[in-house]
Amino acid sequence: MLDFTSEQLERYSRHILLQDVGVEGQEKLLEGKVLIVGAGGLGCPIGLYLAAAGVGTIGIVDCDTVDISNLQRQIAHYTADIGRAKVESAKEKMLAINPGVTVRTYQEYLSAENIRAIIRDYDFVVDGTDNFPTKFLVNDACGMEGIPFSHGGILRFDGQTMTVLPGESACYRCVFREPPPPDAVPTCSQAGVLGAIAGMLGTIQAAEALKFLTGAGSLLTDTLLTFNAKNMDFRKIRLTRQKDCPLCGENPTISELSDNVRPACGLQEKSVRQACDAGH
Amino acid sequence: MQLMVNGKAEIVEGDNISVADLLAFKQVESPDMVSVQRNGKIVDRQRYAEQALAEGDEIEFLYFMGGGARR
Numbered sequence: 208m209l210d211f212t213s214e215q216l217e218r219y220s221r222h223i224l225l226q227d228v229g230v231e232g233q234e235k236l237l238e239g240k241v242l243i244v245g246a247g248g249l250g251c252p253i254g255l256y257l258a259a260a261g262v263g264t265i266g267i268v269d270c271d272t273v274d275i276s277n278l279q280r281q282i283a284h285y286t287a288d289i290g291r292a293k294v295e296s297a298k299e300k301m302l303a304i305n306p307g308v309t310v311r312t313y314q315e316y317l318s319a320e321n322i323r324a325i326i327r328d329y330d331f332v333v334d335g336t337d338n339f340p341t342k343f344l345v346n347d348a349c350g351m352e353g354i355p356f357s358h359g360g361i362l363r364f365d366g367q368t369m370t371v372l373p374g375e376s377a378c379y380r381c382v383f384r385e386p387p388p389p390d391a392v393p394t395c396s397q398a399g400v401l402g403a404i405a406g407m408l409g410t411i412q413a414a415e416a417l418k419f420l421t422g423a424g425s426l427l428t429d430t431l432l433t434f435n436a437k438n439m440d441f442r443k444i445r446l447t448r449q450k451d452c453p454l455c456g457e458n459p460t461i462s463e464l465s466d467n468v469r470p471a472c473g474l475q476e477k478s479v480r481q482a483c484d485a486g487h
Numbered sequence: 488m489q490l491m492v493n494g495k496a497e498i499v500e501g502d503n504i505s506v507a508d509l510l511a512f513k514q515v516e517s518p519d520m521v522s523v524q525r526n527g528k529i530v531d532r533q534r535y536a537e538q539a540l541a542e543g544d545e546i547e548f549l550y551f552m553g554g555g556a557r558r
Contacts (some may be wrong), residue, residue: 339553360552367552382529387519387551431549442494444547447527 209234215307219261225423232421233261239420242266242329244317244345246293248405249335249359249412251283256413258301258308262420265301266329268313269293280402317341319464322348331419332356333412339386340466346371346379347464350454355419357412357427361400364436366408369427369446370415373455376428377446380454380461404436491545499540506546507535515548522549 211219211230222228222236239262243250246269257265271293273284281293288296294312301310313325322344326332332354334345342358349356350373358379359368371378411432418424431444453460488504490497492513499512506525510518523530524547530538540546 337553339551342553362550362552365550365552367550382524382549383522383551384529384532433550444494444524444549445527446524449529451531 209237215261218305218307222260227423228421232423235420235422236261236417237263239331240264240266240329241416241420242268242326242332243335244268244332244341245335245337246281246283246297247271247277247335247337248280248361248400248402249409250293250333251281251297252406252409253333253335253413253416254297254301254310255283255304256410257416258305258310260413260417261305262308262416264309264311264329266311266313266325267294267297268315268317268325269297270314270316280400280405282406317344319344319466322464323352326354327352329354331416333416334358335409335412342379343383343386344464344466347454347461349373350378350380351464357415359408359412361404361408363398364401364404365434366404366411366436367431367433368408368411368415369431370419372426372428377448378452378455381449381452381456382431382446384453401436407434407436488540488542490540490543493546493548504540505536506530506538506540509540509546510535510548513548520551522551523547524549 216223219233222233223230241257241262243253243265246254246267250267250269254265254267273288273291273293273296275289277284278286283297283300284293292314294314298310298312301308315321326348332345332349334342334356336342336345345356349371353373355370355372357368357370360366415426418426429446431446432441433444434441448455450457488499490499499509506523510521515521518535523535526545
């Protein structure tokens, strides 16, 4: 068992007080490793809360730099950060909250070539990307490596999330099969998003990561949690693993990772390799 | 025909209603952005027009949700 310092006992006292977390749960958090894909609208609150919670090692992947249009929702980035690498900006704020955690940054594109080597070091992956090729890549790579992850998506006033335990619960491909045709996507820069939606969904994903590490409660497995913030309707839609899932079904057709999926979100002109994995 | 659509009871007039018909009836703007779950089973996207619905089916429209506003 870790020897908690008196500073740690104070810092994490509100976790330690929780019956479902306690000293043991906090120890699991301090020993936990979580990778956040995307340091944008979802990745920012996820990173801040995981750092605050004392998750010992937190990785962040994002190749992008901070733009003024990000600041409406990407709350780890400040006006003075415009032009800085998002991973560096996020790391600085996370360490300012909690210098006791380690933040690893990956300012690069996630691709079929590098994703498995990156995620292999982590206990849990949180997807905060804004594009479908990367969402499918994260799902497939986590499935192949057997690493649990949280899917998250936001659009306008809506959000959705599910937690996937590979081999045990429904995966993203069980539900969505393959990326939508790019011309069908009314998302991203055209559609907009209410800034606080990113916080609503990101903090749900952060809570799932903390629950996974501590073992507290039950996860959003075999469940798509959706909400519409216009009327604050929340729904849990029951999902099941699909026998004909191309990744985790009875006769899987996907045995290798591919970047060669239909890109979305304004990335039609670029290959996925060139596209940035920035979050929301 | 009575269905449960996205958790709500829905009466749809007519027989031989397909998934594609229901998507049209519900005025889903871009069916390419929706996965349809029928009684717990994801319907093959290529079969929306031929997949018939039955009384009491529980249908969920599961929307692709990728990203917010990219700059």
